[in-house]
Amino acid sequence: MANTTDPTLAPTGPTYGWCDWHEGPSGTAVLISVVEQCSGPGITRYACAPCREQRRLVPYGQQP
Numbered sequence: 386m387a388n389t390t391d392p393t394l395a396p397t398g399p400t401y402g403w404c405d406w407h408e409g410p411s412g413t414a415v416l417i418s419v420v421e422q423c424s425g426p427g428i429t430r431y432a433c434a435p436c437r438e439q440r441r442l443v444p445y446g447q448q449p
């Protein structure tokens with residue numbers, strides 16, 4: 386059976402880019418930082434291109 390693409394059944398989740406700054410989906414979001422906590426897993430934050438430009442965010446891995 387063919388796996389048809391139905392826009393009404395579009396999957397939601399982290400597979401598609403998500404911007405934590407404007408809190409919306411984005412095709413240009415990249416990982417910015419991993420905030421380490423005292424307990425529990427770290428928090429990953431993603432930002433899209435416009436938000437990175439506005440906030441002068443540096444992608445994770447390109448930080449000094």
Ligand SMILES: [Zn+2]
Nearest residue numbers: 404407433436
């Ligand atoms: Zn954004």
